Amino acid sequence: MYVTAVMANSTFQLIEDCNATNRALYKFYAAIMIVIFILALPLNASVLHLFIVKLKFWKSNTNNVFLFNLVLADILLLICLPIKAHNFIQGERRSGNEVVCKGMLFMLFLNRGASIAFLTVTSVDRYFNVVHPGRKNFLRALKKSPLISILIWLLLLPLTIPTMLKNFDCCNSHKNGDPKDDTLIKDVVDSMREAVFFTQIVIPFVILVYCTVHIVKRLRMKTVGNTTKLRRAVFLVTSVMVVFSFCFLPCTIARMVLLIARVEEWPEYRQDKAAVAFDGLMVLSYMDCLLDPLVYCFCSTKFKSLYLTNYFPCLVKDTAIPPDSSTGNTQNCTRTNVI
Template sequence: MENISAAPYEPTEACRAANRALYNFYATVTIVIFTLALPLNASVLHLFIFKLRFWKLNTNNIFLFNLVLADVLLLFCLPMKAYNFTNGYRRSVNEVLCKATLFMLFLNRGASIAFLTVTSIDRYFSVVHPGRKNLVKALKKFPEISILIWLLLPPLTIPTMVTNFECCNTHKHEKHDTLIKDVLDSMREVVFFTQVLVPFVILTYCTVHIINRLRRRTVGDTAKLRRAVFLVMSVMVVFSFCFLPCAVARMVLLVVKVQELSESEQEKAVVAFDGLMVLSFMDCLLDPLVYCFCSTKFKTLYFSNYFPFLVKRPSIPLNSSVGKTMQPVCSNAT
């Protein structure tokens, strides 16, 4: 029986890097992101499990923990992407590894967007409609909703693995193409754009209404409203910086491929798409912004555990009661 997992294929010209120097730069950026994100996400994961014990807290912490898991999935793909770029290929020359990497990238993207969106929607209902019964509040009582989200993601990601396709030749019709291939290609693109554009519209709606709520609020806990604004704005930053540019580049790439423009224009579109795809890897570095703005307890605990020198400690009065005040200060520090 032929060993499929070890059988490389001869990559076509569409899979080769058009500009080796530029792709070496992409590889360097990918390695830098991996080097910075690995200890960051490892420390966050350690904090959620051993310090916060997220399963005993509210559902928001469970959502944030799953967001960490999504970032960890992305980290597994980055060394492979950097290796391919360095060797002058846009993807692995092993078909199984290529499809597995695409599956993990799509799964990470879907999970990150899903949990970021759910967190923002929850904050929207808590601030704008605090007393209204809604589906999100009902679901928050069941932490298993996170498991349901993970179970729904693979069926949307399977099309990246069940069909052979060139690196960027989706919808570039050939004579031997079948209806099934066309359907799978279309499904992949629909999933790609839907999981970015629809949540972005939802996040924009939540952000605008939370900001309007803060402006109309004259009395009450404005600090809570400001934290909510910071949260949704941080999510918008992640979307606008990581996901939207990649989606726009993908749209341009499809237009160029379908219209069968000149080869130089296609290469420019491919290079731009790959570069913005590398930029999307930054979400594993920006997601900690969401953790900090979503939970002041998490921010305080993180800095006190990993960067204690940045935490301001209460000053000790220089008077006769210094001996009395020293003990509670030390006990609070521990």
Template sequence: MATNETNSTSLDDCKATNKALYTFYAAVMILIIVLALPLNASVLHLFIFKLKFWKSNTNNIFLFNLVLADILLLFCLPINTYNFLQGELSGNYKVCKAMLFMLFLNRGASIAFLTVISIDRYFKVVHPNRTNLIRSLKKSPQISILIWVLLLPLTVPTMLKDFDCCNSHKSDVTESLVKDAVDIIREVVFFTQILIPFTILVYCTVHIVIRLRKKTVGNKTKLKRAVFLVIAVIVLFSVCFLPCAIARMVLLIAGVQGWSEPYRETAAAAFDGLLVLSFIDCLLDPFVYCFCSTKFKALYLSSYFPFLG
């Protein structure tokens, strides 16, 4: 009987106090799924059947992995949507762990491939005559496989801990953070996954812009396209990932400093909302494809929107 009471209390603790807000979050995720799934499916079809990315000498291998990461991420959203519509978190810990594992893995892959694409463009523009590892390997699947393999051990900490709740709402993560190594590793991975790539992107952008300003002769079109690319990726990071990282930091501070329950609930709800916002990258990534390749843009329009031609 005591066990049943404990389980009931745990489930009650995981209920959202503002169910209307979480219903709104669920509606946003439904909209993202409805718009992003067919968009990314069409892009995936184009890479496989039209561009034959494995034979390409461009960034198409990276872009294919980026769209693959987006589609896998979209498959996780219905579970989140269902939980938010119910106003509570799943009591099924296996489902919770699997969902968090996929979210960490595929968001990390998305960020990693965006960063690699920007680094490759940086070397093309700023050091055009210098041989670099990315340029050497991008024609083969090795570097893409390496990225996925390296992400796996970084994602394992999400599978090593049971959760009272499957999202941040009334989670005890912040309370145990100072003494739980698994929690510490998970939070370090969460922040480094966002902050380090963002720093690299800013560095690449600054040097590409400087290179563009110094170039007085020759064709500037490719340089301008490179600038648009890295700026587009930075905007994507700034809109989707940085707000989520800031909200996560506030949530951790709220737990460690022992903020009162209403403030902690507000911080948790804000983090969950900005996490939902981060899923919009599945809609914004196709713009990166267009900035990467005018050929891709032309082929996409001619294949799916021929009337625009």
């Protein structure tokens, strides 16, 4: 009994100190993050170059302003991955340096929130263009300028405040740790932090489901005329839904299970398993940086053609460029067809 108590206490101490109880598994997590970083950094850098040099997104009448901010958020998120991978290799769930730890929390929360926000805004904009094509909306008025993008970044900044008040990168929330630390202020901070985590994912997911259902319904109602734009809209919102569901919903469910484990005071070894599962599914959420380029392709035929022409010319042949079916633009351009 004494040995069991000592082992439980030891495991609990490891959880509190943010040390990985399964170092081999955390090294595997680190390897996944390194692979994501190696693949996603050049991919997103090339997309960023295309938006700035070729598409000149600030002059665009399409979703390119939103997509530029999406790729910018992905690149900023990628910067955190080598540091996170280094911590995991060292058997730590977070950096022992207070400044680095809080900086990482700030970057991860801000840029993941921005990525989710711009994915959602892109789908909402496509929803208005397809379901309510003749109705004026604030997105259509502001998407030609950086105003709405700046507003989104500014609104996300206050949401990172709860993450900076107290370290929680090791899942230390609600009745986890010394009972003497369970004060009203700590409970309020913990609740705010968890509210930010869940609302960043749940609310956008509900919006995406709504947009997807209505765009698909609109496509089914279309009996005459050109349905290319509608089909592309369906592909877009469906791809966003797939990316969102694959990357963000699993870690949300894991976080919910972990909170239940904390509040109901499950045995420490079960709490540790829940924390390890949550860490792993958070690593899965970083796959978003690799999957977002699919959204760019579904958003614009012109983007896809330009990307292949500039970076993979061996895969294309030169003909006349199609108008961008995502915008209905009919001006003449150069076409690139995939071989």
